[in-house]
Amino acid sequence: MKVSERFAESVGQQENDMKYAYFEGRIVPLEEAKISIRTHAFLYGTSLFEGIRAYWLPETRQMSIFRMKEHYERLLRNGKLFFLTPALSLQELCDITCDLLRKNRPNCDLYIRPTVYKADEVVKPSLDNSRNELCIWVRPFGAYLDLSKGLSVCVSTWRRSADNAIPSRAKAGGGYMNTALAVTDAHSMGFDDAIFLTAEGSVAEGSAMNLFILRDGKLVTPSKTEDILEGITRDTIITLARNELGIEVEERVIDRSELYYAEEAFFCGTGAQVAPITAIDNRPVGNGQVGPETQRIQKLYFDVVKNKLPKYQHWCTLVDIDTP
Numbered sequence: 001m002k003v004s005e006r007f008a009e010s011v012g013q014q015e016n017d018m019k020y021a022y023f024e025g026r027i028v029p030l031e032e033a034k035i036s037i038r039t040h041a042f043l044y045g046t047s048l049f050e051g052i053r054a055y056w057l058p059e060t061r062q063m064s065i066f067r068m069k070e071h072y073e074r075l076l077r078n079g080k081l082f083f084l085t086p087a088l089s090l091q092e093l094c095d096i097t098c099d100l101l102r103k104n105r106p107n108c109d110l111y112i113r114p115t116v117y118k119a120d121e122v123v124k125p126s127l128d129n130s131r132n133e134l135c136i137w138v139r140p141f142g143a144y145l146d147l148s149k150g151l152s153v154c155v156s157t158w159r160r161s162a163d164n165a166i167p168s169r170a171k172a173g174g175g176y177m178n179t180a181l182a183v184t185d186a187h188s189m190g191f192d193d194a195i196f197l198t199a200e201g202s203v204a205e206g207s208a209m210n211l212f213i214l215r216d217g218k219l220v221t222p223s224k225t226e227d228i229l230e231g232i233t234r235d236t237i238i239t240l241a242r243n244e245l246g247i248e249v250e251e252r253v254i255d256r257s258e259l260y261y262a263e264e265a266f267f268c269g270t271g272a273q274v275a276p277i278t279a280i281d282n283r284p285v286g287n288g289q290v291g292p293e294t295q296r297i298q299k300l301y302f303d304v305v306k307n308k309l310p311k312y313q314h315w316c317t318l319v320d321i322d323t324p
Contacts, residue, residue, distance in 0.1 A: 017104075017106070017108075017140065018030065018104050018106065018110075018137070018138050018139055018140070019104060020100060020103045020104050021033040021100070021135060021136060021137040021138075022096055022097075022100050022134070022135060022136040022137075023135045024119070024133045024134070024135065027096075027099065027100055027103055030137065033135060033137065035117075035119070036121055038121035038123075039117070039118075039119060039120075039121060040117075040118035040119065040120050040121070040122055040124075040130055041117035041118045041119065041173065043123065044118075044125050044174065045172070045173045045174020045175075045177070046082075046084070046117065046118040046127060046130075046173070046174065047084070047115050047116065047117035047118070047172070047173035047174075048075060048078050048079060048082055048084045048115070048116045048117075048170060048171060048172055048173065049075075049113060049114065049115040049116075049171050049173060050071045050072070050074065050075050050112075050113070050114050050171060051071075051111060051112070051113060051171070051269075051270040051271060052065060052066070052067075052068055052071045052097070052111070052112040052113075052114070052270060053065075053066050053109070053110070053111060053112070053141065053270050053273075053305065054066070054101065054106075054109065054110040054111075054112055054138075054319075055109050055305055055306050055307075056106065056107055056108050056109050056110075057306065057307060057318075058107070060318075061107075061320065061321055062318045062319060062320055062321060063101050063106065063110065063318070063319045063321055064305065064306060064307045064316040064317070064318055065097065065098070065101075065112070065316065065317040065318075065319065066270075066305045066315060066316060067232050067236070067315050068094055068097060068112075068317050069090065069094060069317075070232050070235075071114075071232060072090050072093045072094060072114070073090060074230070074232065075093075075114065075116065076090060076093075078169075078170035078171070078172075079116060079132075081167065081170060082127060082170065082172060083127040083128060083130075083132075084116045084117070084118070084127070084132055085116070085132065086116045086132060086134045087132065087134075088134065093114070094317070096136065097112060097114070097136060098317065098319045100112075100136055100138060101138065101319050101321065102319060102320070102321065102322070104138055105321055105322060106138070106140070106321060107321065108140045109140065109141050109142065110138050110139065110140060110141055111138065111139050111140075111141035111270075111271070112136065112137075112138050113136065113137050113138070113139075114134065114135070114136040115134070115135050115136075115173070116132055116133070116134050117132070117133060117134075117135070117173070118130045118131070118132065119131045119132065119133035141271075143273070144271035144272055144273070144275075145192065145193065145267065145271075145272050145273075145275040146192070146275070147273060147274065147275055147276070147298065148276075148290070149278070149290070150276040150277060150278030150279070150285075150288075150289070150290045151192040151193055151267070151275060151276065151277045151278065151279075152190075152191055152192050152277075152278065152279040152282075153186065153191050153192055153193045153194060153195055153206070153277055153279070153280055154186050154189060154191045154194055154195070154280070154281050155194070155195050155197060155256060155259070155280070155281055156181075156182040156185065156186065156194040156195065156196055156197070156207070157185065158178065158181050158182045158185070158194075158196070159196065159197055159198065159199050160178065160196035160197065160198055160199075160204040160205065160227045160228075161175055161178045161227065162198070162199050162227055163225075163227055166178070168204070168205075168227045168228055168229055169224065169227075169228065169229055169230045170229075171229065176208070179207045179208045182194040182196060182207045183207045183208075186207070193206060193207050193267070194206065194207045195207075195211060195259065195280065196227075197256060198226055198227045199227075201256065202222070202226060202253050202254060202255060202256070203222055203226070203253075203254035203255070203256060203258070203259065204222055204226050204227045204228050205222065205226075205227075205228045205229065206267045206269075206272070208269065208271065208272075209231070209233075209267040209268060209269030209271065209272040209275070210222075210228060210229065210231040210233065210234040210267065210268050210269060211265070211266075211267055211268075212237065212265065212266055212268065213254065213258065213259065213262035213263075213264065213265045214262060214263045214264035214265070214291065214293055214294075215258065215261060215262055215263065216263075217247075217248070217263075218247070218248045218249070218250055219237075219238075219241050219247050219248065219249045219250070219293070220249075220250045220251075220252065220254060220258075221234065221238070221249070221250075221251055221254075222251070222252070222253065222254050223251045223252055223253065224251070226253065226254075229269075231268065231269060232270070233268045233269050233270055233272075233273070234268055234269075236268075236301065236304070236315075237268050237274070237297060237301070238251075240297065240300050240301065240304065241297060244300060245293075245296055245297065245300065247293065247297075259280050259281075260280065260281070260283050262280075262285055262286070263285075263286045263291065264276075264285060264286055264291030264292075264293055264294050265277040265280065265285045265294075266294045266297070266298075268301075273298075273301065273302075273305075274294070274297055274298040274301050274302075276290040276291070276294045276295075276298070278290060304316075
C-alpha cells in the first residue's frame with residue numbers, strides 16, 4: 001500500500017469527527033456546505049486555496065495553528081492576481097478559522113482548507129464580473145508523506161506550469177491538474193512522488209511541495225522565480241536553517257543533474273512537512289539513508305510548529321478547545 005493510500009485510509013476513519021464548515025458567510029453543519037454542479041469554480045477550476053496545519057497540544061488542550069496569518073496574507077495577495085479576493089479582512093479570516101476549530105472541538109492534528117471561488121452559475125470561462133465566495137473546512141490530518149524511511153521519487157516528464165500560463169506561486173485550483181498528472185504517472189511507475197522541471201529544464205519543486213537539496217554542506221533550493229509556490233514552510237526552513245542551525249542557504253537555479261549529486265534532499269510544505277528523499281530516478285541520494293541535516297531540520301521544525309520554542313511562538317496561534 002502506497003504512503004498516500006495509507007494516509008487516506010487513516011484519515012477516513014476520523015473524517016466524520018469534523019461536523020462543521022464555514023460556508024458563504026456562516027458556520028453550518030458540514031452536510032449543508034454544498035455547491036451546485038453549475039458553479040463556475042466547478043466548471044472551470046476558478047478557485048484559490050490555502051492549506052494550513054493545526055497541531056493538537058494535549059497537555060494544554062489547545063490547537064496550535066501554524067503561521068495562519070501568513071497563509072491568509074498569501075491568499076489575499078494571490079486574490080488580486082486572479083480576481084478572487086474574499087470580502088473579508090485578514091483579521092476576520094483568522095477569527096473565523098479559530099471559531100470553526102472551537103465549534104468542531106478537535107483533539108487531533110488538523111488540516112484547514114480555506115477556498116475562495118467563483119460562485120455564480122454561468123457558462124463563461126472568465127474571471128471578471130462574477131461573485132466570489134469563501135468556504136473553510138477542516139479534517140484530521142496525519143503524515144501526508146512518509147517522514148521516517150525516506151521517499152523514492154522521479155523527475156516528471158510533465159513540466160511545471162509556467163508563470164505566464166498558470167502562475168505556480170499561487171495555489172490555483174485548476175492548476176493542480178498539473179500536479180495530478182505528475183503524481184499519477186509517478187505512482188504508476190512505482191515512485192512515491194515526483195519532481196517538476198520548469199519549461200526551460202531547471203528544477204522547480206515537488207508535485208505539491210517545495211524542494212531542498214544539500215550540496216557541499218549548503219542547503220540549496222530553487223529561487224522564487226523558478227515557477228514554484230512561494231512556500232510558507234519553505235520560508236520557515238530557510239529561517240530556521242540560517243538562524244538556528246548555522247546552515248548556509250542558497251536560493252538559485254538548480255540543474256537536473258545536481259539532483260543526482262545531492263548529499264541529502266527533502267520536500268517541505270504544509271502537507272509534506274519535512275519529508276526526506278532517499279532516491280531520485282532510482283539513484284540513491286547520498287548513501288541512500290535519511291541524512292543527518294535533514295533529521296536536524298525535521299526535529300527543529302516539529303518543535304517550532306508545536307509551540308515548543310519561545311522564540312517562534314509568534315508563528316503559532318493557540319486556540320483553546322473545549323473537548324468532551
